[in-house]
Amino acid sequence: MLFFFYHTQGNCASFTSMVLMMSEITEDKPGKQILLLGNEAITRGALEAGIDVATTYPGTPASEIADTFSAIAKEATRQNKDPGFYFQYSVNEKVALEVAAAASFCGLRSLTCMKHVGLNVASDTFMTYMYVGCRGGHIIVSADDPYCHSSQNEQDNRYYALFGGAPMLEPTTPQEAKEMTRIGFDISEKLSLPLLLRTTTRLNHARGPITLHALQQPRKKGFFKKDPLLVTVPATARAKHPVLLKQLEEAEKISEKSPFNEIITIGKPKDVGIVTSGVSYTYVKEMAEELNLNVKILKLGMTHPIPRAMCEKFISSCSSLVMVEELEPFLENQFKQLAYDIGADVKIYGKSTGHFSRLYEYTPDIVVDAFSKIFKVKTPFPKPIQSTLKAPRRPPSLCPGCPHRATYYAVKKAAPKDTVYPTDIGCYTLGKEPPLEIADVLLCMGSNAGMACGFSVATDQKIISFMGDSTFFHSGIPPIINAVHHNHDVVITVLDNRTTAMTGHQPHPGTPYDGMGRPAKLIKVEDVVRGCGIEHIEIVDPNKIKETTAAFKRAIEFKGPSVVISKSPCILLEVQRKRKAKEEIQLYQINQEICKRCKTCIGRFGCPALYFAEDGSVHIDAAQCNGCGNCAQVCPFGAISAEGTQ
Amino acid sequence: MKKKTSIVLTGVGGQGVITAANLLGKAAVNAKVGVFVSEIHGMAQRGGAVVCTVRMGDVSSPLLPSGTADVLMSMEPVEALRNICYVNKKTKVITDINPIIPFTVAVGGEQYPKVEEIFKELSAHAELFTVDALKIAKDAGAIITKNTVMLGALAASGVLPFTSDVLLETILEAVPEKYKDVNKKAFDGGMKAIKK
Ligand SMILES: Cc1ncc(C[n+]2csc(CCOP(=O)(O)OP(=O)(O)O)c2C)c(N)n1
Ligand code: SF4
Numbered sequence: 034m035l036f037f038f039y040h041t042q043g044n045c046a047s048f049t050s051m052v053l054m055m056s057e058i059t060e061d062k063p064g065k066q067i068l069l070l071g072n073e074a075i076t077r078g079a080l081e082a083g084i085d086v087a088t089t090y091p092g093t094p095a096s097e098i099a100d101t102f103s104a105i106a107k108e109a110t111r112q113n114k115d116p117g118f119y120f121q122y123s124v125n126e127k128v129a130l131e132v133a134a135a136a137s138f139c140g141l142r143s144l145t146c147m148k149h150v151g152l153n154v155a156s157d158t159f160m161t162y163m164y165v166g167c168r169g170g171h172i173i174v175s176a177d178d179p180y181c182h183s184s185q186n187e188q189d190n191r192y193y194a195l196f197g198g199a200p201m202l203e204p205t206t207p208q209e210a211k212e213m214t215r216i217g218f219d220i221s222e223k224l225s226l227p228l229l230l231r232t233t234t235r236l237n238h239a240r241g242p243i244t245l246h247a248l249q250q251p252r253k254k255g256f257f258k259k260d261p262l263l264v265t266v267p268a269t270a271r272a273k274h275p276v277l278l279k280q281l282e283e284a285e286k287i288s289e290k291s292p293f294n295e296i297i298t299i300g301k302p303k304d305v306g307i308v309t310s311g312v313s314y315t316y317v318k319e320m321a322e323e324l325n326l327n328v329k330i331l332k333l334g335m336t337h338p339i340p341r342a343m344c345e346k347f348i349s350s351c352s353s354l355v356m357v358e359e360l361e362p363f364l365e366n367q368f369k370q371l372a373y374d375i376g377a378d379v380k381i382y383g384k385s386t387g388h389f390s391r392l393y394e395y396t397p398d399i400v401v402d403a404f405s406k407i408f409k410v411k412t413p414f415p416k417p418i419q420s421t422l423k424a425p426r427r428p429p430s431l432c433p434g435c436p437h438r439a440t441y442y443a444v445k446k447a448a449p450k451d452t453v454y455p456t457d458i459g460c461y462t463l464g465k466e467p468p469l470e471i472a473d474v475l476l477c478m479g480s481n482a483g484m485a486c487g488f489s490v491a492t493d494q495k496i497i498s499f500m501g502d503s504t505f506f507h508s509g510i511p512p513i514i515n516a517v518h519h520n521h522d523v524v525i526t527v528l529d530n531r532t533t534a535m536t537g538h539q540p541h542p543g544t545p546y547d548g549m550g551r552p553a554k555l556i557k558v559e560d561v562v563r564g565c566g567i568e569h570i571e572i573v574d575p576n577k578i579k580e581t582t583a584a585f586k587r588a589i590e591f592k593g594p595s596v597v598i599s600k601s602p603c604i605l606l607e608v609q610r611k612r613k614a615k616e617e618i619q620l621y622q623i624n625q626e627i628c629k630r631c632k633t634c635i636g637r638f639g640c641p642a643l644y645f646a647e648d649g650s651v652h653i654d655a656a657q658c659n660g661c662g663n664c665a666q667v668c669p670f671g672a673i674s675a676e677g678t679q
Numbered sequence: 680m681k682k683k684t685s686i687v688l689t690g691v692g693g694q695g696v697i698t699a700a701n702l703l704g705k706a707a708v709n710a711k712v713g714v715f716v717s718e719i720h721g722m723a724q725r726g727g728a729v730v731c732t733v734r735m736g737d738v739s740s741p742l743l744p745s746g747t748a749d750v751l752m753s754m755e756p757v758e759a760l761r762n763i764c765y766v767n768k769k770t771k772v773i774t775d776i777n778p779i780i781p782f783t784v785a786v787g788g789e790q791y792p793k794v795e796e797i798f799k800e801l802s803a804h805a806e807l808f809t810v811d812a813l814k815i816a817k818d819a820g821a822i823i824t825k826n827t828v829m830l831g832a833l834a835a836s837g838v839l840p841f842t843s844d845v846l847l848e849t850i851l852e853a854v855p856e857k858y859k860d861v862n863k864k865a866f867d868g869g870m871k872a873i874k875k
């Protein structure tokens with residue numbers, strides 16, 4: 034409750050979303066109803082299953098699952114108690130999966146959560162893990178992001194279940210997310226297979242009432258019994274692959290009996306069926322009711338393996354079937370195959386008939402629109418109003434006082450015109466927006482430095498790449514070694530703001546504490562970089578813009594790979610620290626007599642706390658200013674100075 | 680006919696829109712009314728536009744069809760305009776009157792319409808209530824209670840499927856002891872602002 038109405042002018046998710054009552058989520062009151070976020074419900078489900086080890090690398094929309102484990106563990110640490118489980122923010126998703134897999138091999142229950150693209154990073158481990166199988170139940174949560182609300186792509190991770198051979202559950206509501214997590218551990222143990230809990234943003238970030246079950250006591254320590262079949266040399270792998278296929282046959286039997294696969298009827302259905310899964314079900318149900326349809330809905334919660342017999346029976350009872358699933362035709366194609374196999378005379382509507390899209394997130398509007406076409410009924414809803422007035426865009430931007438802005442400003446002063454700026458994923462990607470526009474290419478986490486190496490071979494333009502400190506530890510180190518070994522002429526920048534800011538300020542190996550609030554070994558970026566063999570290292574405070582500019586000039590001139598470490602804490606953490614320590618926050622103002630309206634501060638530096646009044650004069654919004662003082666440094670006339678405190 | 684209440688809450692990242700939506704959800708659970716809340720985190724923070732939906736009663740979906748909001752409540756005028764697709768003639772639009780100018784106006788040359796124009800457009804399509812939440816919050820004793828003012832206004836609009844007391848209780852449960860009084864004042868101030 035600490036954060037309620039702790040309205041900072043900064044805009045950090047963690048300040049506003051942690052309204053969660055820690056005591057509520059750990060309460061052992063079976064039958065009680067509480068409101069939880071889908072992600073919190075998953076954590077609760079794990080507690081009800083007696084979770085032993087939880088691991089993650091943060092990523093929206095998955096972050097709050099792990100952040101909830103972290104908050105519970107920290108609270109326990111503060112009170113000198115044992116939270117009952119071990120939790121860690123691992124260095125990346127692959128390591129997170131491996132840490133939890135080892136716990137499972139010792140017979141412990143473990144959970145690993147990540148955003149969808151995190152599973153790409155962990156995929157090497159994931160694929161062979163299915164051959165080896167688990168011992169203690171292991172749930173791998175994939176949080177997919179249809180519409181790319183906060184992601185670089187909208188890949189459909191259900192294919193990972195098919196690809197690797199993992200049993201999969203797809204929840205529809207926060208309540209179901211909790212139940213699937215709780216029961217998922219039993220399924221995983223029964224099959225000796227890690228289970229994929231596949232969620233989407235609208236589930237992760239939806240709140241709903243949750244009915245609590247009793248908490249289960251964790252085991253805490255296991256024992257590792259040796260088994261040569263855990264060593265996947267070719268002969269073992271060949272022996273294990275058929276075992277996996279056998280386990281999937283068992284999984285199908287579980288799917289046939291699973292209460293998560295059910296048929297719901299709306300009106301008086303005859304031979305029209307709808308097949309759906311995940312959050313889409315909620316739109317299907319409500320819109321079918323609104324349109325007074327007579328349909329039966331096959332709601333699939335266990336979507337790998339699908340319950341073949343149940344599905345075949347459903348297909349046989351229908352003359353037409355409507356497939357409603359976000360993103361890829363994962364179920365649609367399987368149903369077509371089943372219909373073909375049993376020679377069913379059924380018309381299947383879905384993506385292939387153009388009624389539904391493979392793009393973006395579904396909404397009630399999309400579902401009602403498709404239904405009205407398929408069932409030839411009129412939509413009961415008014416046409417959405419389109420305003421004649423245009424609203425100005427309001428994209429996210431670097432916070433007022435963000436140290437990344439100062440670094441970028443300095444780089445632009447130091448670098449020649451055609452410099453290429455490979456960037457990476459984090460708050461600093463927002464440097465793409467005007468006026469800085471200092472982001473040229475981005476693929477995935479860690480890609481900045483790898484691409485920098487390639488650019489240096491392919492063009493004579495200068496190359497300056499950017500990555501955050503969390504990104505550096507995640508996947509930024511191997512490409513630096515590559516740059517050293519091949520002597521690529523690049524400047525690699527590490528924006529060291531002491532946190533994983535974008536996803537909610539989680540700790541990482543560069544912070545002196547871990548996710549359980551315990552002291553941890555702080556690893557310095559410069560030590561690692563030196564160890565990689567980088568000879569030219571610049572360490573700067575970006576809030577000293579002149580010095581930072583000079584440092585970048587030196588790095589650009591250096592022939593060969595150089596690293597600039599731009600070190601200054603995320604301003605939101607800094608403001609929070611100052612408030613706690615009751616330190617004053619300096620405010621800045623523009624002296625209108627001196628200001629020449631040259632627009633450098635707004636037009637080139639672009640702190641969002643600066644604005645034009647109607648008469649064209651420039652001002653600082655005291656409610657937004659975080660007092661970094663950098664605008665005062667960029668003003669060529671000295672019109673901006675410290676004045677007053679917050 | 681099934682009874683449903685659909686509320687759209689909008690504003691700017693950092694204004695506490697998500698907190699307000701969460702409190703409405705908690706109030707519904709306290710009142711034993713079915714509820715789903717949807718919110719978007721992530722990139723929508725850092726000063727971006729934020730939209731939350733709260734659906735109560737006999738609902739399955741956290742999202743609502745366009746044109747079906749009972750209330751569109753906005754912490755900022757232009758954000759109400761941006762979400763006009765949710766309103767119909769009967770929708771109550773409750774908006775704070777204090778604009779927050781996005782950086783695209785200063786940097787990208789975009790226009791922030793005159794606030795009166797925004798209100799004209801909104802009242803052409805729905806029933807509009809404007810609230811000076813900043814002033815009411817200041818009068819109550821703390822600017823940070825702006826959202827409580829807005830929730831008070833929402834409670835007074837008469838669309839919630841529970842009494843305003845349930846919402847007020849839920850808010851007070853969530854704030855530290857020393858802020859309870861100002862929040863109560865702010866809530867009452869918001870209620871009065873709507874009752875013309
Ligand atoms: C493989 C993968 N995992 C996780 C994410 C989610 N994610 C986006 S940015 C980011 C890290 C940001 O931290 P940092 O590099 O320190 O930059 P900052 O936001 O602090 O500026 C993460 C984890 C992702 N996009 N891809
Ligand atoms: S890193 Fe910058 S943009 Fe991100 S939260 Fe911190 S100050 Fe804001």
Ligand code: SF4
Nearest residue numbers: 640658659661662664
């Ligand atoms: S001091 Fe200047 S640059 Fe820094 S936050 Fe305030 S207005 Fe923005």
